[in-house]
Amino acid sequence: MPRLRHSRDGGFSPRRRNRRGPLIFKTNPGREAMKCGLKTGLIVGTALAGLTLSVHANEHDAPDWLRVMSETTFDGVTNDLVTGGFGVSGMIAGPDISYADPFAPTADELRRASIITDGSAGFGKIYGPNVDAASGEPILGDGKLAGTEYLAYADDGSGRQNVSFLLQLPETFDRESPCILAVPVGGSASLYRNIGNIGYWGLQKNCAVVYTDKGLGNGFHDLASDTVTLIDGTRSSADEAGAASHFTADLDVPARQQFLKETPHRIAFKHAHSRQNPDSTWGRDVVRSIEFALYQLNAVAPAAPLTPDDTLIMVAGNSNGGGAALNAGEEDTEGLIDGIVAAQPQVQLKPDDRVTVARGDNIRKGSGRPLLDYFTYAILYQPCAAAATPDAPWADRVSFAENRCESLIERGLVDSETVAEAAGESLEKLRAYGWEPESDMLHASHYVIAPTATAMKYASSQGRFGVEDRLCGYSIASVDENGKPQAVPEEELAVIFAKAPGGAPTGSIDVVNDRDPEGPTRDYVSRSPSSGRQDFNLDGALCLRGLVTGESENAARVQKGIDEVAGNADLHGTPTIIVHGRADARVPIGFTSRPYLGLNALNDGSGNLRLYELTNVEHFGAGLPGYAKHFVPIDPYHIAALELMYAHLTAGGDLPPSQVVRPEIGTEGAGAGGTNLVLPEIAATPDTADLIDVANGKVTVPD
Structure with missing residues (x-):
């Protein structure tokens, strides 16, 4: 399949400028991380016992910030990349996620429990790992996919950053037409959160999919027992974990003991208590996840090295992950990323009163709110x-x-x-x-x-x-x-x-x-x-x-x-789609996506950003009790936007203009896939009354 590169004026030419050659990294063998018994790509001791260890990463130069921790292969039957071996039908029915020893779950048991996707209305019928995203038809295999996973950390050598990466390499990965989908995980959750609603799409396209927790994740420190989580979810004492700890609170023993004496039973979580303001480096972390993916793909098959110039690279995220996807576009000044699709992005912008957003008679000045x-x-x-x-x-x-x-x-x-x-x-x-x-x-x-x-x-x-x-x-x-x-x-x-x-x-x-x-x-x-x-x-x-x-x-x-987390909406001409629900009360569209469109028009100016605003869509996928009779899930539109972007990058298909799309709840069984979801397409030529206009920083949104 031919790859096309996008130019700032909206045209196409043969795939990719030669903005950077093959990624060549040098390893610093004296890194501080070695002190805890870790070697690049190899773990000594029992810190991550139960995981299959990588033998590839030692054979190639790696970035000095990278520690490849493990490699695990899944047969696609008893266990797999997407459903943990349960299949979509099993996930919907409610899988057994019990543990052989509930006080000491294995890494694989924790992974299976983390990977479960409850889904929202229409999951498994109109979207999901068992539905072909291009045709909407069911796929044989109930969504299961065979392949290999690699877990890795990015760090400064201290073990205090430990930004987590998960690379999924499907058996069907096509080196003749390679692609990578980078998925910054939504919220502050673990690496497995978005496999079942975003990552599976990339795996269906035979892409490698790489996830990052953006420096957040489920890193916790129970101060009383002095135990911490590792990258695979298992627990260890903080002392034994050392730099392999996902997160350890910055307290020495006397300070921790004094704190517990004054306030017993307290817990520290990484996002809240790392002292690093990790949100400020989301863009860097997503770009690094892509560089890790390229490095690991080349470590697996060094005879056929891949470069950014011959690899289609997309980024997709939801909520915080959507914000991180846009941050990555701002960070990527060298053209590593080909396309971005962000759903309901939690994105924050530098103040700029040149931006205005008008919906009917309601006009708001400025670039949103933090x-x-x-x-x-x-x-x-x-x-x-x-x-x-x-x-x-x-x-x-x-x-x-x-x-x-x-x-x-x-x-x-x-x-x-x-x-x-x-x-x-x-x-x-x-x-x-x-x-x-x-x-x-x-x-x-x-x-x-x-x-x-x-x-x-x-x-x-x-x-x-x-x-x-x-x-x-x-x-x-x-x-x-x-x-x-x-x-x-x-x-x-x-x-x-x-x-x-x-x-x-x-x-x-x-x-x-x-x-x-x-x-x-x-x-x-x-x-x-x-x-x-x-x-x-x-x-x-x-x-x-x-x-x-x-x-x-x-x-x-x-x-x-x-101020450190605020972006400028300059995506350097990278084709980008934002989909966002009008009813979103968690990450309101008026604070985020609408002003982002206006500021992008001022600071980027390429016209390559599209906003698809969805009526009757809120933030949590209509999956919460009492929501389904009022709201439509955003997921089908996120997948549809990925399809549009993929066609745009691989076949030169036009991206529809910014518009309001009006899904709604209909009669039971009369909607898409036998559901009650009425899901009009993102229109190639929308009605004039549905067009979202942006000019000179002013965004005009129809009712």
Whole structure:
């Protein structure tokens, strides 16, 4: 299949400029990582016992930041790259993910548990590993694919970065027409999160697929037992793990013991407590994942080396992964990446008042908002707003909504005098700040999904605070039925790699309000120290908000970190597609994708970015209870956008113009694949009323 390269003026010419030759790396054999018994591509000792070790990486020069940790081959029957041997039908039915020893799961058992994709409406019918993405027809084999996996770390030699990579090389990889799909993982989760909803597409195209956790992942440190996770999910003592630890808190033994004496049972998570603000290097990490993939592919078959010039390279990600995909495009000044497809990207931009976004009469100036800005605003008003939408999904779970409204009134944070008025005013404040009206019914459930945990995590991360700092009086611990900190149950610790989303909440582990006047208590049921009222800890929420808007020393640290992650939307002409739901209340489109389109038009100017805005689509794939009767999953459109990009890069197919696409919920059985999902295509020639226009930084979006 011919490969084409894209030029900044939108035309095509023979594949790839010779911007860089074959990747030639030199290894520094004296790296600090060797001190823990690790050699490039080979592990000595038992740190990762149970994994098949790589023998290829020693034979070739590697980047000095790379440690190839393991190689494992799957037969595609008893175990495979995509479904863990369960098949799509098995995943849908609910596979058995029990462990032979629940207190000491094997690496393979943890991998199988991590790889499970629950899917959302239409999974396994209209999209998924068992459905051909090009034709929509079922594929033999129930989605199972044979091949080999390689696990690796990128690091500075200290073992404190340890950005994780997973390379999947299918048996069907075509060296005559090579391609690589790079997938930065969404959220803060493990490497296996996006295999079943993104990575499988690349494997279907016979591409190598490489994932990165972007320096986040399920790296945790249980301070009481002093145990940590390794790259394969198994546990080890922090001392034995050394630089092979996925994450170890930056506390020496006396400091850790003193911290536990004052605050027993606390846990450190990598994203929150690494002190590295890893979001600021997402672009670098994605580019490195591609370089690792090229290196490893050449180590496997050195007689037929691949270069960036003869390899089709695409990047695709969802949510945080979508933001990282765009960051990679900004980072890639040498033309390594051929195309990008980002779904609902959590992306943050440098302030620029040249950008405006207009939807009808609603015009917003500027380049969106940082995540910490809109999350800390959300946690102030979403709980009270839930009282204004009593029929919304999960509204009944916001048990102290009226208490929060009363506290907002007392603190002068609303002008209302009654709870009912405060609830309505809170909902209006969220709209006025930038949430779309289509998100109104989502605020209740989104507050239950724990935005405080996310805000706390990002504030700690971007301010480079450690676990011992307990920013704004927050910490993380397992809690008992009364919300009081306890030792983490041993079985829960054993499987935390497979279960946790890169932080709290997960299982019994949750955010703790250490300033509750009745003692440290799970934040969701705690009391504000100023009032003693169970109001979801308004005091803590105001403290987090002050880190974004205030002038304290801690606020300055956080704001500096926010500046470090802000991008400029210059993708250097790389063809790019963004798909984003209009109803997204988690990563609102008005803070992210819409202004990204405007700033890209100013700073890139190639016209190679497309935005497909989807009605009736929210952030979580319509898979949460109460969502399916209102919302359509984004996944089918993410896959459709990948197909469009693939055709664009390999056959010169046109990318449809930016547009609003209007999927909806229809009659049961009358939609795509016998579902109730009515999914109009991304139109090659959309109606004028659906076109999204961008000119001179102004984005105009039709209703």
